[in-house]
Amino acid sequence: MIDVAEQPLHGIKVLDLGRALAGPLCSLMLGDLGADIIKIEPPGLGDDSRAWPPFKNGESTYFASANRNKRSIVLDLGKPEGQDIFRKMVKSADVVLENYRHGVMDRWGIGYEALCELNPSLVYCSITGFGRTGPYATKPATDIYMQAFSGLMSVTGEVGGGPIRTGVSICDLTAGMFASLGITAALQARQKTGRGQLVDTSLLDGQLAYLSYLLTAFGATKEVPGKSGSGHPSVVPYQAFQASDGWVTLAAFNDRIWQRAAVAMELGHLTSDPLFITNVERVKNRDELIPIMQERFSTKTVDEWVSLMEDNDVPLAPVNTIEQIMSHPQVLHRDMIQEIDHPVAGKLSVFGFPMKFSETPCSNRYPPPTLGQHTNEILNEFGFSDSEISELKNLFVVSSGKI
Known part of the structure; x- marks a missing residue:
């Protein structure tokens, strides 16, 4: 009480x-x-x-x-x-x-x-x-x-x-x-x-x-921030991908996570590619990397990718609907509904x-x-x-x- x-x-x-x-x-x-x-x-x-x-x-x-x-x-x-x-x-x-x-x-x-x-x-x-x-x-x-x-x-x-x-x-x-x-x-x-x-x-x-970091970025570079879709202007890969039956989001916000994600996706060879070896390079070359990853994501279901990435300590989340998140056990445990x-x-x-x-x-x-x-x-x-x-x-x- x-x-x-x-x-x-x-x-x-x-x-x-x-x-x-x-x-x-x-x-x-x-x-x-x-x-x-x-x-x-x-x-x-x-x-x-x-x-x-x-x-x-x-x-x-x-x-x-x-x-x-x-x-x-x-x-x-x-x-x-x-x-x-x-x-x-x-x-x-x-x-x-x-x-x-x-x-x-x-x-x-x-x-x-x-x-x-x-x-x-x-x-x-x-x-x-x-x-x-x-x-x-x-x-x-x-x-x-x-x-x-x-x-x-x-x-x-x-x-x-x-x-x-x-x-x-x-x-x-x-x-x-x-x-x-x-x-x-x-x-x-x-x-x-x-x-x-x-x-x-x-x-x-x-x-x-x-708007935070976008304001600081413009002040430093004078480059006007634009749209990034579901992605992030400063981190790659950090966006949504379409699985075979829905959508997931991958948050590889440092090189260690990127390496684990790539290995889990059987794309380990990309971690030594000079175009993708560091986040700075991946941001520069996102247009080359993202289609490769998207093609691989389309081969498995949302649940399969979630399970695989959890096993490899990679932050990947399903894109839940409001109905799904309202009944999620973590949400219910936290008394958020x-x-x-x-x-x-x-x-x-x-x-x-x-x-x-x-x-x-x-x-x-x-x-x-x-x-x-x-x-x-x-x-x-x-x-x-x-x-x-x-x-x-x-x-x-x-x-x-x-x-």
Whole structure:
């Protein structure tokens, strides 16, 4: 039995204005670590992702994937009464998280400068497309926009082919992860100083960080990185190959592994060929090497290659489908697929906690909330009486959900 009170972020109250994926992924991580996440949603449809298919019993599985361990309140921040309620909540909150376009919160009178006057110990995290400073600060951005703008799509896809979006919303996910790291660091700094601060991150900032070695390579060589398909610009062979009944990936990231792989494939003579003897030479001569290897890979099944390479201590993996990986014994052993009971959708599978703590493990306390499910409960906690809540509902400032 997990003692929630012992979790790292127990006692931290987060006012979560995150929408879609970047903000919600950030607050999910904080919630898994024990923080009290109060998800503040606008009237009507609430978080945009509630309307994104596929659905189960009318509930979006996309929304469900990023919103466990949260309580939902519907609050109209566009109305003065809603802004007043939010200010009252901020006075006793630890964190405000939002991913609105820069300037929106200021127009409502609840931006960083205004809120830190109310609560100097507040950690305020802003996730935007481009950051809060610079010539593009007020421009909006979505995940695919940033995949294109950041340069990611220029290096994604087959050689000679068009730009390809990654299979997941990597820019949103990256920004959410960096935001959660920034918030926890700011909370740690507050322990020392007693003061909160602004945490400013963006889809652009996060993606530039993830482009990593490609940026450094260009800076050194002035050669513009291009597409490598499933391969790698700096390591060969390091890519996918087609077996007789599916696909595998080989990761020969040093010469020792290359030698073992070549011997296992009965291509040992290539290890002494001057064209392929070192990784530097293999990168130069990949167009000669890869077809030879592909021809050999086509002679065996995926399972045969996996078994053969494991016997020779060579990292080769099957290209699994989502169905296959969700039932894999290693994934199940690590509790990376968990089942939750949603009040409307019923049982749903979600990813497990990607961090394992020996003493203070993460916990799954709340299923993803229905829209406004906890409005009354949360307002009561912040000192609003039932009669005041009824009046606010009559003014359409707040509303409650169906559960």
